[in-house]
Amino acid sequence: MSARSSFLIAVSAAVAAGGCGDITPPSRSDFYDWRLVVGIDSLTFNWPEGHTVQVWVQDTLNMTANTQAGIDTWKEQFLYQEFDAVLVADSSIADVLVGVTIPPAAVRAIRLGSMAPECVGDTTFPPLNGSTIVLPFHIRVQPRTLDPLGEATQACMQLTVTHELGHAMGLFVHSTNPNDLMFFDPISGPTARDRNTVQQLYHFDPDLTASR
């Protein structure tokens, strides 16, 4: 076997083994509407690329860990780092405030709630100023049991704060599927539908911006 022929055989074998082909992305066709309905308008909001959302948490009832778990859960839904958030110690610079309080019964705000047997939560922000959301988002999670550090209540509070963080990310509408994290009374999640929805949301041009 000559040097040239052996080289050509090696090249041919390598090319034949390689062939050609591309990975095929999923269709992401199973998703729910996320848009905020204001009058006759349906409006999209997402945090701009490169902005790290600052989240302040009231440090009680294990909410710091629960909120961090919620942030991590949402970040894991993305492939290309479209969303990022960190906990901050200074509430005055925060984009999102997470508190363990009773949601106020009457406040002039856009309200997105959730409810489970062990806890209740909601996310509010002031009425829009034109096409601007005036920060911060207020998330409130409140235990409804006598044992707020109990396993069931803590699981509820983590799930609920994750759900509420979803609202603060721009998922302004509840899913109609009870399995989804963004169902009004979530029992688990996120599901593939939640992931498809938030991935699509972060590749839509927003109608709304956020400002302090």
Added chain:
Amino acid sequence: MRTALILTGLLLPSALAAQSSSTFYAGLGATWSSKLVEDNIVSDKITTQPGIAPTILVGGAVEVFPRYDLDIELQFTTGSYSAETKGKGTTKLGTLRTFSAGLGFDGPLFKPPFRWRASVGVLKYLPTEDTGMFLQGGPLDLLLGLGAQYRRPVSSSLDLSIALRYDFHKFTTDELQSQGFSQTQQVHRVGITVGIAMGGRR
């Protein structure tokens, strides 16, 4: 797996040292890689690709037929990888390292200073952070390669060695599959290293 590959790399030179016709070589260089994933979300076309990565290459060969060698080669690359959204910009996703080990067969190419090489091996992706498509870790892939090497004496016992390497593998990750990606991406890599070689034919 990584431990086995490292042990192989450490033990091979001593095994080859017993052979009078053995060759050792090492080099530094750079490796270019084609895209890992192309995705479409809404109207965005997103391409994820490693940047040109600094590369370390070490290898050892022993003559098994006249003018033909069997070799083992280890390669390590470290560099960034990023996602480019067409028309919108690029997001750096982090640091991506690869480690590969290949069993090769090489022979003369055209005339003596040049040699060709064909190889089969494995490639392990080692992201520094388990995020995004590497959320469930980096894959271990079968690697097929081709190469050419140029060697010229620079002293009584040392040669200058320039190695050109091409390889390809089929890429996917557990996270991509769990998110519904199907098929695999053919990834092509081209690298060049400059270094030294010792022993064997000159």
